[in-house]
Amino acid sequence: MSAPRRITLTALAVLLAAVTGSFRVAEMGLTGSMEGTLVGDRLTFRGAYRNPESGCEGVTEATATVGQGGATLSGAMTVVECGQTLAGSLSFRR
Numbered sequence: 001m002s003a004p005r006r007i008t009l010t011a012l013a014v015l016l017a018a019v020t021g022s023f024r025v026a027e028m029g030l031t032g033s034m035e036g037t038l039v040g041d042r043l044t045f046r047g048a049y050r051n052p053e054s055g056c057e058g059v060t061e062a063t064a065t066v067g068q069g070g071a072t073l074s075g076a077m078t079v080v081e082c083g084q085t086l087a088g089s090l091s092f093r094r
Helices: none
Strands: 008-013 016-024 030-039 042-050 057-066 072-081 084-093
Touching: 016 042, 030 057
Parallel strands: none
Antiparallel strands: 008 016, 016 030, 030 042, 042 057, 057 072, 072 084
């Protein structure tokens, strides 16, 4: 299991349940864009990125629960990169 990475979500905009934004994994020099939907406390999104370490394009998909007041976000995710699929989890707090 790899160590947790610090991921920064920026420009997260919600408009009539449509979500758009960007993300960054500073340790890897990775940035990407994301879009999805927010229905109740359930956020479903898809992100696209290019990994400078591997040179591959990647896609991440996740379904997460948004905590009270948006203070937390956690759920299951899948990453597809360089022909490999990895299942994992995500957890954010502010």
